[in-house]
Amino acid sequence: MSEPGPAGRPVDVGGVPVLVSGPVGAEPAQLAAALSDTALSDTALSDTAPSDTAPSDTALSDPALSAAALSTAAGRAEGGPPAGDGRVGAALLALDPTCAAGSDETAMLAALTAAGAPVALVLCRAEAEPAWPHRLEQARTRLDPDRRLPVFAVSAALAAAGEPAAREALADLVRWCAAPSGTTAAVGSPGAPPSTESRRAEPAGPDPAPAPDPGRHRAERIAGARAGFTAARAELGADVRTGLRDLHRTAAEHCRGLRRLDPPGYRTWLTGRLQHWQCTLDRRSAGELDQIRAAALLGLPGGADPGEPFPPLAAADTGPEPALRPGAEDAVVLALGASAGLGLGRTVLTPLVSWAGFGVLGTLLTTVVGLALAAGIVIVRRQSARRAATLRWTTETLAAARAGLEQSLAARISAAEARLTAEIWNRTAPRCVQPSSERARPAAHAGTGEGA
Amino acid sequence: MGDVDEALRELHRARRAPLRIRVCGHPGVGVRTLAAALVTRFRVDARCGPLRDGCEQSGEDPAGDDLICQVLGAGVRGCDLRALARYRIPVLVVAGRADQRGGQVRAAALAGQAAARLGRPVYPVAALPGGARVDGDDLALLRGWAGAGVRVPALPAGFVDVAAGAERRRRAGLLHRYGPDGLSRLLAALAGPGGAELDAAAATGLLRAAGGLEQLVAPLHALGPAVRRRRDARFAAELSALAAAGPGRDRIELLAQRAGRE
Numbered sequence: 173m174s175e176p177g178p179a180g181r182p183v184d185v186g187g188v189p190v191l192v193s194g195p196v197g198a199e200p201a202q203l204a205a206a207l208s209d210t211a212l213s214d215t216a217l218s219d220t221a222p223s224d225t226a227p228s229d230t231a232l233s234d235p236a237l238s239a240a241a242l243s244t245a246a247g248r249a250e251g252g253p254p255a256g257d258g259r260v261g262a263a264l265l266a267l268d269p270t271c272a273a274g275s276d277e278t279a280m281l282a283a284l285t286a287a288g289a290p291v292a293l294v295l296c297r298a299e300a301e302p303a304w305p306h307r308l309e310q311a312r313t314r315l316d317p318d319r320r321l322p323v324f325a326v327s328a329a330l331a332a333a334g335e336p337a338a339r340e341a342l343a344d345l346v347r348w349c350a351a352p353s354g355t356t357a358a359v360g361s362p363g364a365p366p367s368t369e370s371r372r373a374e375p376a377g378p379d380p381a382p383a384p385d386p387g388r389h390r391a392e393r394i395a396g397a398r399a400g401f402t403a404a405r406a407e408l409g410a411d412v413r414t415g416l417r418d419l420h421r422t423a424a425e426h427c428r429g430l431r432r433l434d435p436p437g438y439r440t441w442l443t444g445r446l447q448h449w450q451c452t453l454d455r456r457s458a459g460e461l462d463q464i465r466a467a468a469l470l471g472l473p474g475g476a477d478p479g480e481p482f483p484p485l486a487a488a489d490t491g492p493e494p495a496l497r498p499g500a501e502d503a504v505v506l507a508l509g510a511s512a513g514l515g516l517g518r519t520v521l522t523p524l525v526s527w528a529g530f531g532v533l534g535t536l537l538t539t540v541v542g543l544a545l546a547a548g549i550v551i552v553r554r555q556s557a558r559r560a561a562t563l564r565w566t567t568e569t570l571a572a573a574r575a576g577l578e579q580s581l582a583a584r585i586s587a588a589e590a591r592l593t594a595e596i597w598n599r600t601a602p603r604c605v606q607p608s609s610e611r612a613r614p615a616a617h618a619g620t621g622e623g624a
Numbered sequence: 625m626g627d628v629d630e631a632l633r634e635l636h637r638a639r640r641a642p643l644r645i646r647v648c649g650h651p652g653v654g655v656r657t658l659a660a661a662l663v664t665r666f667r668v669d670a671r672c673g674p675l676r677d678g679c680e681q682s683g684e685d686p687a688g689d690d691l692i693c694q695v696l697g698a699g700v701r702g703c704d705l706r707a708l709a710r711y712r713i714p715v716l717v718v719a720g721r722a723d724q725r726g727g728q729v730r731a732a733a734l735a736g737q738a739a740a741r742l743g744r745p746v747y748p749v750a751a752l753p754g755g756a757r758v759d760g761d762d763l764a765l766l767r768g769w770a771g772a773g774v775r776v777p778a779l780p781a782g783f784v785d786v787a788a789g790a791e792r793r794r795r796a797g798l799l800h801r802y803g804p805d806g807l808s809r810l811l812a813a814l815a816g817p818g819g820a821e822l823d824a825a826a827a828t829g830l831l832r833a834a835g836g837l838e839q840l841v842a843p844l845h846a847l848g849p850a851v852r853r854r855r856d857a858r859f860a861a862e863l864s865a866l867a868a869a870g871p872g873r874d875r876i877e878l879l880a881q882r883a884g885r886e
Binding site for chain 2: 195196270271274275276279297298299300302303305327330337410
């Protein structure tokens with residue numbers, strides 16, 4: 173048995189004795205003190221809490237002992253004495269968020285429920301573990317698979333520090349303690365029959381609470397899934413736009429530094445980046461859709477099988493590489509470049525040739541320099557044309573890739589939505605038809621009380 | 625004879641192999657994180673125990689393990705008591721997730737309570753920061769956040785919830801990698817005086833100092849003789865079994881005698 177917290181004892185919460193128990197990591201004493209303080213400061217409670225209940229000062233250090241005391245108290249209460257002397261109004265099982273619930277918590281819960289007081293599961297110290305919702309869900313699955321107990325998550329430290337949300341959570345718990353609702357049936361071990369005490373403490377009314385409407389739950393799940401798909405559509409669309417815009421910006425910078433022999437390397441680079449981005453998007457979208465599916469199917473019978481794999485996203489097609497073939501425009505550029513080069517050569521070299529007196533050699537030199545300048549101008553012009561063509565090709569390629577990715581993502585999300593909707597329908601459909609209301613009655617009993 | 629030589633080489637290798645630790649504990653107390661941290665920090669062969677009775681406990685035959693590291697949560701659970709009663713090899717007990725106990729003082733107090741209950745030392749360790757390795761990319765990201773005044777809120781889940789898209793994923797990744805406490809320490813160090821000079825190695829050292837794994841060095845050394853005796857006994861037993869198999873018997877018995885004299 174795990175060390176119980178020092179708070180295996182009833183604490184006065186707005187006039188109601190509440191038993192708080194739990195493993196030491198949940199700090200049940202801290203929870204008890206916070207509940208007491210919150211109840212004292214919450215004046216609204218005085219309207220709902222029974223005022224004639226005397227607080228108990230019994231200090232119990234062991235949950236089993238607590239359970240025995242609770243059983244005695246419950247027996248006395250049923251035997252006739254008015255509620256108020258030592259009777260426990262509610263019981264809380266404090267859960268440690270830094271550790272999975274196990275057999276110790278199951279035993280503690282069994283001890284608490286054996287007394288007949290309404291029990292709630294309270295995840296304490298939510299500030300200690302970022303993944304506390306996951307922990308709480310795990311604990312609930314283990315301790316209360318039928319989901320009949322109310323659950324709370326609180327942080328006494330944050331409430332003491334004045335955090336509004338934490339104070340509100342504690343106040344909610346105090347309100348529940350003042351007027352506890354929910355089942356008192358044994359839930360300690362899945363499938364275990366209810367104990368004598370808990371059966372005795374069950375409400376005597378003939379009508380059980382109405383069974384949860386499967387149609388409403390199904391509609392809620394489908395609505396939740398649709399909201400998730402809408403958000404995923406928007407988020408993934410934004411991811412595609414942002415990613416391809418960044419890639420285009422990087423590609424434009426590459427194009428500006430493009431040299432004459434670079435294009436094949438550039439094409440390989442762009443294709444690699446595009447494929448990498450596509451893989452990232454593929455993984456991200458699969459993760460998002462898995463998350464939506466897991467949330468929508470949470471708690472349904474049939475387990476959390478991974479589902480069918482998603483179809484791959486459409487491969488980005490980079491298209492043919494831009495090719496610059498010599499044409500009339502190039503011939504004109506060549507002629508203009510040659511004449512400009514010759515003119516420049518003559519302008520630059522004529523004074524030098526005249527001064528040096530080179531004669532025919534000077535004319536030859538002028539022509540050579542002029543041709544060299546002409547060739548340079550033509551090369552620069554061709555490189556500029558190549559860069560412009562490559563940039564145009566990049567823009568077209570990325571636009572095509574974006575269209576393809578958006579279409580693939582839309583198809584994937586639509587397919588996932590249709591598949592999930594069908595799965596929710598199938599898994600929430602009634603498993604059998606009860607032939608009579610007498611047969612239906614136990615089923616209604618078993619399905620009562622969605623805890624929180 | 626080739627098979628015998630190979631078997632002998634294997635026996636010698638097993639005798640000189642790094643310390644092999646079986647890390648066990650209740651699910652969620654940080655068994656895998658501690659095993660990874662032990663490998664990172666001490667270069668030992670740390671493995672997680674198989675699941676049994678709801679606890680990740682050692683298997684029936686811990687013959688290959690030198691010692692067991694039993695990880696407790698905040699307190700001693702029933703399955704911890706059952707497991708500790710079952711072990712027949714040296715055991716080191718640690719209280720995991722010390723960074724999530726609301727401060728070092730509280731973590732030490734809880735470990736003290738557990739030690740008093742068990743009658744043996746219990747070392748509070750935080751394996752997540754203790755085995756962390758901060759890389760340059762993470763440090764650059766954290767530096768940007770520290771400069772922008774980003775801090776881990778009192779409810780750490782809010783650190784992730786305030787962001788969306790890629791930023792949310794980055795935040796969740798770092799929170800998962802360093803833990804709320806480690807992330808707070810890193811952001812505070814980067815925002816504080818000298819934060820500009822903090823490099824990846826210094827940031828790693830900062831986290832590891834907070835992890836408290838150094839406490840385990842002395843007890844591991846202290847367990848050394850017991851581990852060595854166990855290995856010697858195992859070596860001698862396996863040599864005997866090998867000799868009994870037949871081939872190379874004289875040579876193996878000679879080796880066994882020499883091992884016995886050592």
